[in-house]
Every structure is written in C-alpha cells, then in structure tokens.
C-alpha cells in the first residue's frame with residue numbers, strides 16, 4: 001500500500017467530530033450537549049458516548065501519551081483525535097477499523113499502549129464506574145394520559161407492578177432490589193413510575209409521543225414541592241430544557257399560565273420542542289434574561305421556580321471536572337453562588353403577589369445551596385419563611401440541609417447513594433403577606449432594579465464558544481487599534497457584579513467576557529457544567545429538535561400535526577451585532593423583538609422589548 005493511498009483515506013467522521021467536541025469542551029469550556037447538537041450528526045448517541053468516555057479517561061490517556069511519546073514522534077497526529085482513538089481502542093470497541101493515516105499511526109503504538117496500560121495498572125478509569133445504579137424514572141405526562149392508563153400500557157408490555165410501599169425505608173429497599181420485569185410507583189410522586197437500572201425507553205412509542213417523560217425523580221421534586229394549584233400563574237425563571245416547565249404545566253392541567261424564561265438561544269429551541277412534545281399549552285416561552293423581566297408586567301405571578309445554572313455536582317453520570325480546568329473550583333463556586341443569590345433575590349423581591357418560591361440546584365455543594373439560602377434569608381427578614389420540607393414530605397425523607405447553617409434542616413437534599421436519584425437541593429420559600437418586603441440594595445433586590453438595565457443582556461445568551469471568538473476578535477481589533485493609536489489609553493468603566501456586595505466600577509478592563517459575571521456564568525457555566533439533569537435527556541431531545549435555517553432568516557421550525565410553528569429569530573443578527581461592538585462608548589442598543597407566530601396549539605405571545613445596554617465611559621476616556 002503506497003503512502004499516497006493511505007493518506008487519501010479519511011478518518012471516520014464520528015472520530016473527527018468527537019475529537020472536535022472533546023477539544024472544545026476542554027479548551028473552550030463549551031457545552032457537550034450544545035456542541036453535539038451543532039454537529040447535526042445522525043449518531044448523536046455514539047458521539048455523546050465516545051465524547052463522555054474520552055473526557056472521563058483524559059488523565060489516563062494523557063499519561064499514556066506522555067509515556068509513548070506518540071505526539072512528539074508523530075507531530076502531524078492531531079492530539080484530540082489521538083485521544084479519541086485511544087479511548088475507542090483501549091476502553092470501548094477494542095479495535096479501530098480503518099486505514100486512515102491517523103488510525104494506522106495509533107495502531108502502530110497499540111502494543112506499547114496496551115503494555116503501558118497494563119503496567120500502569122490502568123483498568124477502567126474510576127470515573128467510568130458508576131457510584132450508584134440509578135433506576136430508570138418515567139414521569140407520566142398527565143396532560144396526555146392518566147397514571148392508571150400508563151401503568152396498564154407497561155403491564156401490556158410485560159412489566160409487573162410491585163405493591164406500593166408505605167414508608168420511605170421500605171420503598172428504598174424495593175428500589176435497591178428492583179429488577180426486570182418489575183416496576184414500582186414512586187412513594188412521593190405518583191406520576192413517577194420506576195424501572196430497573198439500564199431500562200431503555202427511548203424507542204417506546206409512549207416516550208416518542210410525549211406520554212412518558214424520562215426525568216429523574218430528583219428533577220421532579222422542586223415542582224412537586226411547588227405544587228401550584230390549577231388556574232394559577234407560575235414563572236419558571238430558568239426553564240430549558242423544560243423538564244420542570246412541562247411538569248408544572250401538567251400540575252396545572254394546562255389551566256393557568258406558565259412563563260418559561262430561558263436566556264440561551266440554543267437551549268430555548270429545546271425548551272420549545274419539549275413544550276410542544278408534552279402538549280404544555282399553558283406555557284408561554286420567553287427567550288430572554290429572567291433578570292430583565294419587568295416586574296410590573298408580571299405582578300400577577302403567584303409561584304416562582306428558580307432553578308439556576310449550577311455546578312451540576314449532583315448529577316450521577318456527568319463527566320467530572322478535573323484540576324486542569326481553567327477556573328479553580330473555589331472560584332467557580334463563588335461565581336455560581338453570586339449568580340444564584342442574585343437570581344433568587346430577584347425572585348423574592350420583585351413579584352408582589354408571589355406566594356411560594358422554590359430554589360433548586362442539582363448541586364451538592366453548600367456554597368450553591370445553604371450558603372445561598374442563608375444569604376438571602378438575611379435580606380428578606382420575616383417577609384418570607386422557609387417551609388420545612390420534612391413536613392411537606394410527611395417525614396418520609398432522610399437528607400436535609402445542614403443545621404450548621406441558619407436555614408437549619410428546612411431544605412431538602414437528594415443524595416444519589418441514599419435516594420437512588422441525582423443529587424439535588426430544594427428550598428421552599430413561602431411569602432408572609434403580613435410583613436412588608438424590606439428594602440434591599442443588594443444584587444437582585446428591589447433597590448437594585450435600575451442597575452439591571454446596565455447588564456449586557458444579549459451577551460448572556462452567548463455560548464462559551466461565541467464568547468471566546470468574540471473575545472479573540474475584539475482583542476485582535478483592539479491590538480490593531482492600539483498599534484494605530486499607541487499613545488491612546490482608552491479607558492472605560494464597566495460595571496462588575498462582585499461576588500459579595502455592591503456594584504463596583506472597574507477600569508481598563510480588557511476582557512469582554514468579564515463585562516458581566518452573570519454573562520460568563522450563563523454561558524460558561526451553563527454550557528460547561530449543566531449538561532442536563534438526566535443523561536438521556538440531552539440525547540433524546542437533541543435527536544428530535546429540527547432546526548431549519550433559511551438563507552435570509554434564521555427560523556426555528558417545529559412540525560406540528562397541521563401547521564408549522566415558525567419563530568423568526570434575531571439571534572444571528574444579535575450575535576453579529578454584539579461581536580462587532582466594543583464596549584468603549586455610551587451605547588444604546590435596541591433589542592430586536594422576538595416575533596413569535598403561534599399555532600392554534602401553542603400559546604406564544606408577541607413581546608416587545610427595547611432594552612438599553614449602557615456601558616459608561618469613564619471621565620478619563622481619551623477625547624476623540
């Protein structure tokens with residue numbers, strides 16, 4: 001075989017795409033889910049699996065790369081492709097079938113790799129091993145069928161329903177022994193049916209038509225505890241991918257209203273898809289920053305769900321962060337804490353008729369949980385109280401918040417090893433209307449509203465990749481400009497949200513990504529960390545969202561039975577605009593209206609929004 005011939009064989013696309021995904025997750029902090037979605041490859045599950053496995057085995061792979069010196073000896077070999085191929089060879093298929101040059105190169109080192117793997121006693125990397133064998137939770141979408149009907153469907157499929165448990169300990173006992181062909185109804189949430197681990201329903205017609213939602217029990221708990229009564233108005237401040245939104249709609253039986261707010265454009269598409277699939281007609285999706293909601297316009301809101309971006313540390317099968325991550329863990333948690341407290345405070349202080357607010361995270365870090373609750377409790381005084389979740393669940397729960405915090409054990413923790421579900425935290429706030437809301441000058445508080453205008457909202461919707469590209473471009477532009485005006489010290493002031501305390505101005509900030517902490521949180525953290533609350537969901541939903549873009553407009557088109565829902569999107573325009581903007585002068589920016597053409601089935605509304613983005617130049621700015 002001549003060299004020329006070997007060179008002409010291309011590497012299978014799945015390996016190339018996975019290598020790119022893994023690189024961007026590691027280097028850009030991009031979201032695995034968003035990237036896989038972007039690729040629009042038919043084998044979403046394959047790319048997802050290989051990406052997750054490669055990411056998890058990175059420390060071991062890098063050790064092998066070091067020892068074999070492949071990358072030094074083979075400088076033309078793409079290091080990320082090498083990592084993916086090694087994963088496939090050593091931990092997945094055990095072979096590589098192609099004569100493409102990179103594959104032959106890796107295969108030339110196969111013997112050495114295997115020997116070193118053996119010598120290093122690298123077995124299956126620890127992170128491959130699941131701590132918990134989580135059962136498969138199925139939430140019955142009661143907007144489409146009753147729980148009884150769902151049970152009979154599964155029974156017709158050959159499943160056998162175990163008797164209902166009466167205490168949490170007997171329920172957990174049953175869960176720990178659950179095996180085919182048995183399933184059980186959840187003790188707390190009757191809409192949830194529980195099946196043995198590794199049961200797959202992705203191809204089940206009930207799943208495909210929205211009757212069954214594959215949603216972890218932990219993710220259902222916040223809505224179960226919110227428990228809005230029919231006819232009420234609910235605000236879901238962080239809605240995508242819409243698992244909780246659709247559950248709220250089911251709780252309301254579509255009688256009432258749910259405002260589902262999502263800042264990220266890509267995730268908003270998934271939210272729309274979920275709303276449609278689940279027939280959640282009472283939901284009005286809003287593609288905007290929840291912090292930009294005009295409280296006067298939403299003064300009728302009675303229930304709020306605050307389920308913000310978090311570290312996702314409670315998710316059982318998510319890839320771990322490693323020490324090599326660019327932002328240290330403590331700093332990440334501090335940033336998340338600030339953002340979460342900000343959002344929660346916004347909910348607590350700005351909606352005069354709200355009765356109940358749920359704060360939840362899929363994190364097990366007190367920084368994102370008890371510490372957030374303690375911080376806001378100090379601000380709201382007696383205007384709100386925490387309802388002890390122990391009472392709400394009638395003592396049938398084991399894990400609560402720590403008594404070493406002011407919130408005491410009033411909040412709920414779900415812990416994978418005890419509760420057989422993802423790790424989660426839930427706090428339930430109830431409004432005491434006898435007490436007037438105190439004034440609060442802190443982030444999100446009622447005195448803070450005017451500042452909201454100064455946040456560059458468009459940017460919050462950017463993915464990490466966008467931010468990086470934008471940052472690079474702006475840096476390049478600025479460098480060129482600086483060359484031209486070498487004496488120019490172009491100073492400007494930007495606002496920065498500090499982790500603790502007030503708004504502060506900062507001079508000479510050069511990194512666009514730093515113009516706003518929430519911005520970087522919403523993009524980096526959300527995309528990087530909050531892949532989803534259930535591993536399957538991202539594959540499932542992504543596989544279904546159909547996005548079509550025309551040359552002249554970006555449009556989301558979702559097929560309905562008899563009509564086509566079309567949402568004109570200004571995303572690209574916004575993105576382009578923001579990319580070319582540099583924050584140097586006082587600038588008013590009109591947000592382009594989201595035009596939504598509703599179908600007879602979906603209840604989307606037209607919404608006008610002209611928000612100002614103002615970044616104030618300091619007085620020292622060079623006079624042009």
Ligand SMILES: C[S@@+](CC[C@H](N)C(=O)[O-])C[C@H]1O[C@@H](n2cnc3c(N)ncnc32)[C@H](O)[C@@H]1O
Nearest residue numbers: 238239240241242243244263264289290307309
């Ligand atoms: C943890 S996820 C929400 C999961 C969702 N509640 C569910 O159950 O499917 C957090 C979401 O909040 C969105 N988000 C973050 N900051 C936001 C903001 N300021 N306004 C609206 N959405 C925001 C993120 O893009 C992300 O989709």
